[in-house]
Amino acid sequence: MSTPFSFSLAATDGRARTGVIDTPRGQIRTPAFMPVGTAATVKAMLPESVAATGADILLGNTYHLMLRPTAERIDRLGGLHKFMNWDKPILTDSGGFQVMSLASLRKLTEEGVTFASHVDGSKHMLSPERSMEIQKLLGSDIVMCFDECPALPAEDSVVAASMRMSMRWAQRSRDAFGDRPGHALFGIQQGGVNQDLRGESAEALTKIGFDGYAVGGLAVGEGQEAMFGVLDYAPDMLPQDKPRYLMGVGKPDDIVGAVARGIDMMDCVLPSRSGRTGQVFTRHGVVNIKNARHADDPRPLDEDCSCPACRNYSRAYLHHVFRSQEMISGMLLTWHNLHYYQELMQGMRDAIAAQRFDDFVTVFHGLRAEGDIERL
Numbered sequence: 563m564s565t566p567f568s569f570s571l572a573a574t575d576g577r578a579r580t581g582v583i584d585t586p587r588g589q590i591r592t593p594a595f596m597p598v599g600t601a602a603t604v605k606a607m608l609p610e611s612v613a614a615t616g617a618d619i620l621l622g623n624t625y626h627l628m629l630r631p632t633a634e635r636i637d638r639l640g641g642l643h644k645f646m647n648w649d650k651p652i653l654t655d656s657g658g659f660q661v662m663s664l665a666s667l668r669k670l671t672e673e674g675v676t677f678a679s680h681v682d683g684s685k686h687m688l689s690p691e692r693s694m695e696i697q698k699l700l701g702s703d704i705v706m707c708f709d710e711c712p713a714l715p716a717e718d719s720v721v722a723a724s725m726r727m728s729m730r731w732a733q734r735s736r737d738a739f740g741d742r743p744g745h746a747l748f749g750i751q752q753g754g755v756n757q758d759l760r761g762e763s764a765e766a767l768t769k770i771g772f773d774g775y776a777v778g779g780l781a782v783g784e785g786q787e788a789m790f791g792v793l794d795y796a797p798d799m800l801p802q803d804k805p806r807y808l809m810g811v812g813k814p815d816d817i818v819g820a821v822a823r824g825i826d827m828m829d830c831v832l833p834s835r836s837g838r839t840g841q842v843f844t845r846h847g848v849v850n851i852k853n854a855r856h857a858d859d860p861r862p863l864d865e866d867c868s869c870p871a872c873r874n875y876s877r878a879y880l881h882h883v884f885r886s887q888e889m890i891s892g893m894l895l896t897w898h899n900l901h902y903y904q905e906l907m908q909g910m911r912d913a914i915a916a917q918r919f920d921d922f923v924t925v926f927h928g929l930r931a932e933g934d935i936e937r938l
């Protein structure tokens with residue numbers, strides 16, 4: 563007998579919320595940050611290392627996996643969890659966003675999108691029905707509705723037409739998903755930076771009914787101020803008793819600002835991608851390990867961080883292996899970045915539970931304003 567999918571709020575502080583999503587594959591503590599495992603791997607990390615950083619859930623990309631190695635092959639091999647050796651929950655996106663950003667020869671109609679693969683030019687089609695089929699073949703625990711979103715800034719009429727099609731696709735996604743106990747389907751609110759359109763979208767989704775709701779169509783070029791402007795009202799248009807997921811966000815201060823506005827889940831490639839380009843996130847802000855100032859520095863990246871990169875290696879070593887393009891560089895820096903993100907989430911969960919989230923935010927910004935430790 564499997565546990566059904568459910569969400570329970572444990573505490574709120576202002577608009578910030580903390581709680582737990584229960585799934586048959588384990589609990590997801592919220593607010594939750596989901597590392598991105600694009601091609602069935604969080605690049606440079608073993609799955610057990612990702613779990614050791616504190617991640618309860620990963621994100622997998624439908625677009626990438628449908629092209630290579632294909633959803634059908636993953637299904638034949640026992641599903642995505644078994645394939646990539648990750649037994650905790652997995653959320654998959656619908657493929658819609660990446661088709662629009664990565665594929666070529668796209669043709670968008672009411673039915674769906676046809677496109678050419680960026681890998682080998684082969685022709686493919688995604689629709690609400692096909693996206694639901696692929697995400698089921700992958701064995702995803704949290705399935706996202708197939709939607710479409712225009713890059714911002716865009717005319718209101720363009721945003722409105724796109725949002726209304728996404729709402730028709732949301733209904734088709736719901737119908738195609740069917741009844742799958744223990745698996746969740748999330749709707750995605752659209753409407754750009756227009757409050758009326760966001761309201762219309764939230765109403766349409768709530769009427770259909772989903773296990774969780776995403777605030778979509780942000781972090782697509784509008785900037786932090788405009789994004790926070792939307793988050794000032796958009797999450798509260800969605801049901802209180804369901805998880806709210808902000809897609810594709812973000813930098814640490816985006817995440818803290820989003821949680822302050824009532825967001826429960828986020829994902830971003832930033833900590834893993836930055837780990838491979840020498841950009842390190844710390845409590846004191848961003849450190850660029852390729853900078854020559856680290857070449858003779860025997861100190862850790864962050865003396866209070868308990869990750870392997872900080873516990874066992876100097877800035878000088880991390881600088882050296884980055885400059886030498888050694889693989890361990892991406893491994894250690896990605897581990898540190900993911901560890902930092904998960905520690906940030908744990909800090910917020912604790913602070914919300916203790917009703918001291920404002921103090922947490924003040925300390926967070928204060929430490930960042932101080933900047934990195936003095937150079938030697």
Ligand SMILES: [Zn+2]
Nearest residue numbers: 867869872898
């Ligand atoms: Zn560290």
